[in-house]
């Protein structure tokens with residue numbers, strides 16, 4: 441463990457990418473110093489204490505599927521696994537016009553065939569439509585993705601339509617999954633990103649499609665636990681430490697300069713910040729280099745979270761999807777956080793997660809309240825009778841990077857032409873869309889690259 445301790449690595453960014461790089465490097469015996477500009481860790485996956493009730497509120501509902509192997513390993517490593525729940529298979533209720541249907545994998549069919557009943561038994565689609573789903577899934581299994589292929593240039597909707605899908609299957613099945621998973625409408629994401637999603641989650645073992653979720657606030661889940669791991673391994677985590685930039689000399693990084701003026705030198709440096717923030721950390725002449733410039737084309741998409749506290753339970757499920765409604769996916773936080781007995785939650789805390797929220801991002805709290813309280817009452821009769829004890833909105837305007845056609849080429853690898861500088865961040869080249877899994881993969885890849893660099 442201590443063989444590398446003379447080697448010091450400075451990491452900028454305390455989101456999941458920076459934290460996972462820090463954990464991996466600490467594990468290798470490197471001495472890590474991690475700088476995070478905000479007074480708390482977690483980046484785009486954080487929680488805060490609601491000033492009125494003191495209840496932990498996430499900046500946005502985060503779930504993950506069983507295919508997120510690196511993220512799950514990270515949680516195990518930092519001792520946080522007991523704070524998530526991961527069922528063995530896919531199971532989700534979908535409501536449309538007052539009727540419920542289930543996307544439910546079989547518990548007795550072995551292997552990937554266990555997911556077939558989720559399609560064949562899905563009652564919101566006609567029998568003919570379900571056969572189309574099956575055909576679409578077969579074509580997805582046969583599709584060969586490779587870097588630079590035309591699949592990166594066309595939309596997933598276009599690809600699906602070419603493979604037998606109709607308005608019915610697109611809106612009631614494909615977009616039901618694509619919109620929350622890729623945070624964009626099916627008409628805006630690339631075919632490559634859509635194919636990746638279904639090949640990875642739905643065409644593998646049934647456990648890969650299962651939806652896992654945290655039972656505590658996001659900061660407590662991973663920020664605090666990762667900080668403990670790094671410090672217990674001899675590293676340092678400096679919060680409220682805003683980095684002004686990397687100081688470079690003769691094509692190599694020589695140090696990190698904080699906005700306070702402090703200079704920190706290390707043997708290697710990891711930038712684990714979003715693409716736009718990375719550009720601010722490097723001198724302009726470097727950012728304009730051919731290597732870095734594609735990152736300036738990376739676009740982002742918003743997520744709006746609507747939190748409603750009712751004075752009584754309005755929903756039994758942990759989460760439920762709603763079709764033909766602005767509600768998208770509705771989460772029962774009280775039940776997910778196993779908080780039934782909590783004094784603040786004698787009623788129920790509901791979070792409505794609005795992905796690809798272009799339509800909602802500019803509306804004020806009162807306007808959003810009018811729409812979503814009425815819609816909850818329309819879809820869930822119990823909500824009609826319940827009183828609202830608290831209502832808040834959390835807007836994340838740059839929640840995720842977009843996987844629009846042509847965007848894959850803008851993602852940068854973890855190794856850069858600048859001596860001693862490595863990149864992490866969900867937006868770097870990981871093969872995954874903007875997810876916690878991508879962030880952790882990027883952190884692990886950057887840590888591997890640093891290890892190679894410092895071992896030569």
Ligand SMILES: Cc1cc2nc3c(=O)[nH]c(=O)nc-3n(C[C@H](O)[C@H](O)[C@H](O)COP(=O)(O)OP(=O)(O)OC[C@H]3O[C@@H](n4cnc5c(N)ncnc54)[C@H](O)[C@@H]3O)c2cc1C
Pocket residue numbers: 452453454455456457458475476477478481482483484485499500501502503504681682683684712713714717743836838839840864865866867874875876877878879
């Ligand atoms: C509302 C919402 C819902 C989401 N839902 C899901 C989901 O259900 N499942 C899923 O897998 N993913 C989800 N995501 C995406 C996921 O949160 C991100 O992909 C992931 O957290 C990105 O991690 P990161 O470390 O790459 O970047 P970030 O989390 O953005 O971390 C970068 C960090 O760098 C810090 N920083 C920036 N500049 C500086 C500087 N100059 N000095 C020091 N520090 C700096 C920032 O403060 C930040 O903490 C969601 C995101 C949002 C916003």
